[in-house]
Amino acid sequence: MAEQQYTVASDSETTGEEKSSSTYPDIAIGVDIGTSQCSVAVWNGSQVELLKNTRNQKLMLSYVTFKDETPSGGISNQLNHEYEMLSGSTIFNMKRLIGRVDTDPVVHASKKLPFLVQTLNIGVRPFIAALVNNAWRSTTPEEVLAIFLVELRAMAELQLKRPIRNVVLTVPVSFSRFQLTRIERACAMAGLHVLRLMPEPTAVALLYAQQQQQTVHENMGSGSEKNALIFNMGAGYTDVAVTATAGGVSQIKALAGAAVGGEDILQNMMGHLLPDSEGLLLSHGIKDIRRMGMLRVATQDAIHRLSFQTSVKVDVDLGNGTNICRTINWEEFEEVNLKVFEKCESLIRQCLHDAKVDIEDLTDVVLVGGCSSIPKLRTLVKDVCKKQELYQGMNPLEAAVAGAALEGAVASGVSDPFGNLDLLTIQATPLAIGVRADGKEFVPIIPRNTTMPARRELSFTTTHANQTEALILIYEGEGTKVEENHLLGYFKLVGIPPAPQGVPEINICMDIDASHVLRVFAGVMMPGSEHPVAPFMEVRMPTVDDGHGWCAEVLHRAYGSTLDLVTVHKK
Amino acid sequence: MSLLLSWFHLRRRLRCPKIRCCNQRASSVRIEKNYYELLGVSVDSTPQEIKEAYRKLQKKYHPDIAGQQGHEHTLMLNEAYKVLVRDDLRRGYDASIGNTRVRLGRNNGVAGYSSWNGALRPHALFVDENACIGCRECVHYASNTFLFDEAVGCARVKVQYGDDDRKIEVSVESCPVNCIHWVDKEELAVLEFLIRPQAKEGKGVFGQGWERPANVFMAAKSFNRQLKQQADNHRDNVGAAAEEETPAQAEARANASMKIEMEKYSVFWNLVKGIFWNK
Structure with missing residues (x-):
């Protein structure tokens, strides 16, 4: 039945022009479901607007908590404390699990999370479960994502006072088509039709194209071609794109991506702070989960603070006689995560090579995503691209969702009298x-x-x-x-x-x-x-x-x- | 289904471009455009112009904007752009269509440099720029027919029969080196094509620049011979290939492309039908 609805909806897409003239045009909303955070944006008739939940948040944590009979997600739910998310009853990092088989190294890395991830190493879907009333209750990444999307849809419908059907979703470059079908299935379960799937950096590229065009309008200059490199590093994935932009058209020259992100940095640091943490992280005993949560929160906090200060002191008592008290500085942090940064560098070089664009021809370098404030990453990107400064014009956490909302408006056939939607992304195949x-x-x-x-x-x-x-x-x-x-x-x-x-x-x-x-x-x-x-x-x-x-x-x-x-x- | 048919259509197009251009006349399939025509750019346009034209057309036909109907057209645009924007591919493509271009010019008789004033006549004026000494006498006597190209330092025919016959006669007589010739109108396009200086490939700093045949009339003769040979080969190929396509296939192909064309008008068509039925 879901398939049937799906087809009908895509047919009606062709008559989008007629729809846009109605009072409530069916503009597709842009959704960015990140590994850790999620946001929704929509074209409100004159600009892109990020939707806020009832607690006035634009960025919501992507997780679903299984507490009683009804699970609740990060859109509506209010966490009493950070540890609640790490108590085993909450499933997060869905994006790292969805559509992956149990032989995948990324799934194996996820076994260190507080909820249960079981692998049999035979190439089937991993078993995941949340701790509810002292029992492991099974679920699937698709189901978790669908529960989350239902909340997200309800929130958007409440805000926009109209039914929501079409969405433009941002996805990592490295997602296989199989993973994309899982995402689409989760959307279908939540009653949403995926109008477009956009690799995250291409959504950012579209926003960049719009900004460039606006500057041209203001300066009355000629719309010369600009090459930009977009580097997007979130909690789960790192993506790079090279785009050539002129006259509101963003032409994607090359894409590159890998399942490397903040989660890897976090796990590396946890391993560094507590060298024998492997056993603790994998055991999933009630007490161990609690200790693991404390370690995770302390490490995460240290990494955040390292973005603004050169060294931080970590002091955490995990109980059971384990006490961590030490100072971490930049050098140590960079050394522990050397492999992550090396991978980032190789992705940039590969993307530039594939795009056949010389570093000298890059007009701008855009760094976005949750990891974009890490000092090492900023210097690394600047060094590889031989740039003194990074592009300043966009909010690194909201760029992708804003681009998705623009694409949603363009693909829904909306036009803007001021030419702000005179845009187009010409996509390239990521794989x-x-x-x-x-x-x-x-x-x-x-x-x-x-x-x-x-x-x-x-x-x-x-x-x-x-x-x-x-x-x-x-x-x-x-x-x-x-x-x-x-x-x-x-x-x-x-x-x-x-x-x-x-x-x-x-x-x-x-x-x-x-x-x-x-x-x-x-x-x-x-x-x-x-x-x-x-x-x-x-x-x-x-x-x-x-x-x-x-x-x-x-x-x-x-x-x-x-x-x-x-x-x-x-x- | 239409996707599948159009794939057939495309297959044929990709595999034997020459067959296509003859069949279209025979079976009145819509006229296929070459890549330059598709992008609406001139043959000597710069990569920058090609990029701009491509982007402009994409904004019109991309499925994001035009819906699913834009799919086929965008595929063709992408293909054309891919070839024309890369130097090596473009050179190869130019070589494959270059001949057709000049031949068409000769058949029409008017597609050379100069334009015609009034009806076509059997003879036309042609300045052998190799011999011209740049005295400007002809421009002085018949300024509507001849122009002086300051860059090359030679006179050239701008408009055939741009002045009355007497003035033209005087101007031809006035040439001190007798470099203004009366030629057959069929010859004109080839001569005007060959007399234009062509970029010469250089080796390092040596041998670069521009060149044109020393004796343009001899060059035209051998050029025509070459063209004839190619046309013969072409006809042979066509003869063999034309047999491969059965009438049924030709019909299917014609239907497919007609359907694509019709899709554009279907909205309008339904509207018309609606009005008709209401009456």
């Missing part, structure tokens, strides 16, 4: 999409950083004589081997006429539209005729569901290489 061929090679069909909407095709052929079927496995990722990438789906192409090996031409075409929907077409041609010999296949990706971690292995065990493909080398 390469291709198929398995030539053994276990990943053959990209739509490479990374291809302008969207995109359509590409590639020809393959059979590996055996008289091969009548071919198994097509669609992968997404950056690796050259299929094992390093995410499996999106698979289907069998049948009805290949018996012929010697290498004669039938198997054509695979991929099409990504502006709302990031991927369709895969596949068909067989025989040399000498322009007719496809069998009806073409059209498959909407991804098709895999939970447990996709071992799909590829099982398929390989069942079919071996009997249904394989090889690429056709163009002469």
Whole structure:
């Protein structure tokens, strides 16, 4: 049923122009669900406005507490104390868990959180549970996110006095399509339709484009092209984008991202302050959870203070005879998190390289996200980009959601008499999409950083004589081997006429539209005729569901290489 | 379904661009544009102009703004932009369409440098700029026909038959080096194309600059021969390829593109239908 509603809604999107003339236009709201914080914004007719909850907060913590029968999320709930969030009854960091399998290192790192994350290491969805009345009550990341989104929707509907249906969501660059479907499913559970999914730095890029255009209007200058590098580091993810902006059009040149963020810094520091904390963090006994919460709060507090002072004193009594009392300075902090900062640097360099933009041609460097006030990060970004100053014009915690709200207004067909919505983002694909061929090679069909909407095709052929079927496995990722990438789906192409090996031409075409929907077409041609010999296949990706971690292995065990493909080398 | 059909359409387009341009005349499929026409830029536009044109068109056709109907068009824009904005790809593309451009010029007879005043005549004026000494006599006698290019230091025909016949006759006679020629109008475009200085590829600081054929009439002859050869090859290819497409396929393709065209008008069409039914 949810699917049905989904389709109807996307059809009505085309008649957006008529709607916008009504009193309450159905403008899509922008939602930024961060690993730790969340915010909602909407175009109010003249500018972007961040919505506040009943406690007058613009930034709300992303968590859901399971206390009694009804769970409550960070939008409406008021925490009595910081420790309440760390008592085991609260699920947070959903964004680091959603759509990941239990072999994923990020899931393993999440086992150190106060709630229960169990892994069986077989490539299925991890088991997560919250402590309710001394019992572990199971839930799923999708469910937690959906509960949170229901609250968020209720809050927005109350504020805007109209039903909310369409949302523009910001997502990390490194999210696979499978993870995106999980996010979409959580939205559908909450009665929301995802109009657009925007990688976070591209939302910031759109806001940047709007600001640049406004400056042009004020100065009456010519709208020359500006290249900007956007670096966004939050609690869970780090993303980089290079954008070329002119006349309100933000053209994404390249994207890069990784699941590295403030949470890693926090865990590194916890390990540094209490070297044998591993056992404590993993045990999940009632007393241990409490001690772990104290350590977490103390560490978090120390990291925050380190943004403003060169050294901090940590003094915390964890009980049970464990007492931490020491001073931490910048050098120590930077050394402990060396790997995190190295990863940040490599992401920036990779993104600049992919964008084919020289450092000298960068007009602005924008640093946003929850980690943007870390002094080391600021100097690192400035050094890599050879800039004296970072871009000042935006609030680092509100930039992404504001950009999402702008995109929501543009994609809903709203126009602004002052030209403030004369904007467009031309997106690029964050990950390469291709198929398995030539053994276990990943053959990209739509490479990374291809302008969207995109359509590409590639020809393959059979590996055996008289091969009548071919198994097509669609992968997404950056690796050259299929094992390093995410499996999106698979289907069998049948009805290949018996012929010697290498004669039938198997054509695979991929099409990504502006709302990031991927369709895969596949068909067989025989040399000498322009007719496809069998009806073409059209498959909407991804098709895999939970447990996709071992799909590829099982398929390989069942079919071996009997249904394989090889690429056709163009002469 | 329409997506699938249009994919076929695209496949054919990508694979054999030459077939496409002949079939469109045969089966009256909508006229395919080349990348420059698609972006609405001139063949010699700078990358900056191409970028600007691309952005302007994207603002009109991108699915964010135009809805799902903009998908196909945006795909084509993206493809055109990708090719034209990269130097190496653009050079390759120019080579593949360059011939068609000049040939069309010759067939029309008027697409060279000069424009025509009044009806076409069998002969046209042409200044051999290699021989011209820049005396400005012709410009003096027939200022509406000739112009003087200060940059090159030569006279050139601006408008064919821009002055009356007597003035033109006097101006041709006045040339001290007899560099004003009467040529067939079919020859004109090629001659005017070849006489324009072409950028020469240099090696380091040596050999750069501009050049044009020493004897433009000989160059035109060999150029025409080359074109003819290519046209023959082209026709052979077309002959072979045309057989590959069955009438049914051609029809399907025509329908597909018509449907794409019709989609634009469907709102209007429904409106018209509504009025009709109400009456």
